[in-house]
Structure formats: C-alpha cells, structure tokens
Amino acid sequence: MATQIPAQGTDWQTLQADMLAARGNDVAWKDGRAAVYVFHSGDDVMGVAHDAYGMFIAENGLGPAAFPSLKRMESEVISIALDLQQAPDGAAGCMTSGGTESIVMAMKACRDWSAANRPVQGIPKVVVPYSAHPAFNKGAHMLGMEVVRVPTADGYLADVDAMAEAVDARTVMVVGSAPCFPYGVIDPIERLGQLAESAGLWLHVDACVGGYLNPFMREVHAEAGREPLPVCDFSVPAVASISLDLHKYGYAAKGASTVLYRQKAYRDAQVFHFEDWPCGHMYTPTLAGTRPGGAIAAAWAVLHYLGRSGYVARAQRIDAVRRRLENFCAAEGLTVFGDPGLSIIAFGDERGDILAAGEGLYAEGWFSSRVQNPDGIQYMISPEHDRSIDAYLDVLGRCVSDARAGRLRRGGAISYS
Numbered sequence: 001m002a003t004q005i006p007a008q009g010t011d012w013q014t015l016q017a018d019m020l021a022a023r024g025n026d027v028a029w030k031d032g033r034a035a036v037y038v039f040h041s042g043d044d045v046m047g048v049a050h051d052a053y054g055m056f057i058a059e060n061g062l063g064p065a066a067f068p069s070l071k072r073m074e075s076e077v078i079s080i081a082l083d084l085q086q087a088p089d090g091a092a093g094c095m096t097s098g099g100t101e102s103i104v105m106a107m108k109a110c111r112d113w114s115a116a117n118r119p120v121q122g123i124p125k126v127v128v129p130y131s132a133h134p135a136f137n138k139g140a141h142m143l144g145m146e147v148v149r150v151p152t153a154d155g156y157l158a159d160v161d162a163m164a165e166a167v168d169a170r171t172v173m174v175v176g177s178a179p180c181f182p183y184g185v186i187d188p189i190e191r192l193g194q195l196a197e198s199a200g201l202w203l204h205v206d207a208c209v210g211g212y213l214n215p216f217m218r219e220v221h222a223e224a225g226r227e228p229l230p231v232c233d234f235s236v237p238a239v240a241s242i243s244l245d246l247h248k249y250g251y252a253a254k255g256a257s258t259v260l261y262r263q264k265a266y267r268d269a270q271v272f273h274f275e276d277w278p279c280g281h282m283y284t285p286t287l288a289g290t291r292p293g294g295a296i297a298a299a300w301a302v303l304h305y306l307g308r309s310g311y312v313a314r315a316q317r318i319d320a321v322r323r324r325l326e327n328f329c330a331a332e333g334l335t336v337f338g339d340p341g342l343s344i345i346a347f348g349d350e351r352g353d354i355l356a357a358g359e360g361l362y363a364e365g366w367f368s369s370r371v372q373n374p375d376g377i378q379y380m381i382s383p384e385h386d387r388s389i390d391a392y393l394d395v396l397g398r399c400v401s402d403a404r405a406g407r408l409r410r411g412g413a414i415s416y417s
C-alpha cells in the first residue's frame, strides 16, 4: 500500500534518526564526491546560510508590506547583483527560486515587452546555441514560444554567424551563456550583442553558473597575468537581461536566483497582474506566489558574510582545482573540450571509452555529469574540492586506464579478470 499520513505523530528524535539513516545512501558531498548539484564552499558558509534560512523560515516574500525585513534584504541582494553585472542606472531585477525560473521569467518579459513594442507575426522565436540549458525549451513550452538550437562553433562556443542565419521575422530573443553548463565556456557575448543590435533583438545572457563567479574569477586571472575573461555583462550595450543563480556560486541556500533587466520597463513586463476574483488586484513579479523568506535571508546573509574578498578567495580555490584537472588531462592524454577558464571542465578520451570510466567513478561514489557528441565527463568545481581532488584524480586515472584496457565497460560490465 502507498504511504499514507500516519494516524498519530512520531517524536522528532525518531524521525531525525530515520532521516539520517536514509541519508546514508546519498552522495557523500561533504567528502567532495559531488561535482554537480552541490556548491560546497565551507562549513562556516553553510552554517550562515542554514541559520539565516531558519530565522526566516516562516516569512513570506509575497508580502513585502508585512515583511519589510525581506523587502530590504531582497532589494539589497538585487542591488549587489546589478553592481556585479555592471548594470546602468535604471536597471532592475527580482529574486526567483532558481535558474530555470529566472530564465522563464526573462523569456516572459521579452515575449510581453516585444508584443507591445516590436510585435512579430506568429509564434515568437528564441535562437540559442546548442549548449544552452534546457530551461529555454521548458520556458518556450510554457509560454507558447519556439526555440531554435544552433550547433556550436570551434571551442564549443556559440556560432554567431549561424545564429544570425537562424534569425527570422519571428525572432524576438537571442541567447548566450556565461558560461554554458556542458563545457563551462563563455559564449562571445559582444558578438551576440552586435547581432542583437543589428536585428533589433533582446539578448539574454544565461549567467546562472557564472554570474556570482565571473566578477571574482576576473580578479584571479588578472592577478595571474592571464588573458581577461570575455565580457559578458551589461557593459555589452545590447544585453537586455541576465539570469544568475545565488544557489550556485553565490553559495546561498537552494531556492535562490536573480534575474536582472537593463531597464525597469523590461522588468515590468515580467509582472503578472490579475483582478477578476474576490480579492481584487494581485500583482506577482515572479512565477511563484508565496516565496520562501528563508531563501532570501540566506542569500543576503551569505553575500554579506563572504564579501568580495571571500568570493575572490573561493574563486582562487576553484581556479587551482581547474588547473589541476587540466594538467592531469594533459598528462594522461585526455582532451579538454574548449578553453574553460571558470569552474566547469569537460574532457573526453580518444584512446578509450570515457563514459565507461565515468561509470566506474560513479560505481565508486563519485558523482558528476557527462556530455555527448563527443562523449565526455563534466566536472563542476566547488571551492571545497581542493580537499578531495587528489583522491578523485587517483580514481579517475585508474578508471581511464581500465576503460582503455577494456577492463571497464559501459552498462556495469566491470571485469578485472
């Protein structure tokens, strides 16, 4: 029989013990075993997010008049985000529950603003690189829009010329990622900006991964005397909106992202207003009605706890891990896809089945994503991975050589005979 609400309650101690036991099968992210899903930047940071979340666990971002504390924290978080993204005067933004909601909201704002200001005939179209996150397709599905995915060019970067060819009279939006999830490379946002400007289109930058990392990684690269990272914020004049996640490299609690707009009129097109029901006017800026006060409070607290220097220090740790992975790949003959300079690295193997190696890692409790066409392992770095990277590379090296020798095969066929 399916689980039903228990007739009587259970004491918390028993429940807690049950939950702790259930957790025993989860990936050991505190030991650095998750290179996706979790962004661990230290127990102290986690503690601040946890306590701040707990303080505001009952409060609701839907009611800014009832909770001026949340209103203040949210507007300070947005102000920080706008400053980090070089936003001009008059820019505006919102907090949302995550990257997907931020992207969907930007698409809605673009759709509705375009309908009022530069309407197209038929289904509004969004042109994205093949490497863009599926959230754009989810958004299009819900909003009655259409997404065209254009194959990437050299270095797994958005192919701006091919995207220009895909633009037609129905196109309202073009997209670049900073960086994209599969390869961790930053699309040529300045060139996409030229395309957007010449075709009169809305350019959205998906900086869900990089929004709270790029500004600090820039300092790390500058200090090391490296090439500066490509520009990917509002300093590119055609950028109309940016999505950036607090619950990724902002190190905030889950359920927190930001979506920013070059001008308030764009943000206004995101808002939903309805009045034909018993309670009259209802304005909701985002997809959600009720919004967790805890997520807003935790994001505010972590941003202030770490400050610029805390984020730069963590970017430095991420950079050291990425370079360690790059050096390992070079030494082992693995191919790094593109030229990532941030926190994601994807690599393949021309001498063996990298996905079989990936399955070997998984079997030993090391979680990460994979990519296809070509096949590769994708590793998303957290600052705390500097404690576990040696152990990871030991297992990776063994799995790669087992896959090359045919001892490790896909589908769980591991044979050491």
Ligand SMILES: Cc1ncc(COP(=O)(O)O)c(C=O)c1O
Binding pocket: 097, 098, 099, 100, 101, 103, 133, 135, 177, 179, 180, 181, 206, 207, 208, 209, 245
């Ligand atoms: C580039 C990019 N955009 C959007 C998203 C979606 O974010 P979320 O999972 O918070 O909805 C992700 C998630 O990994 C991402 O990597």
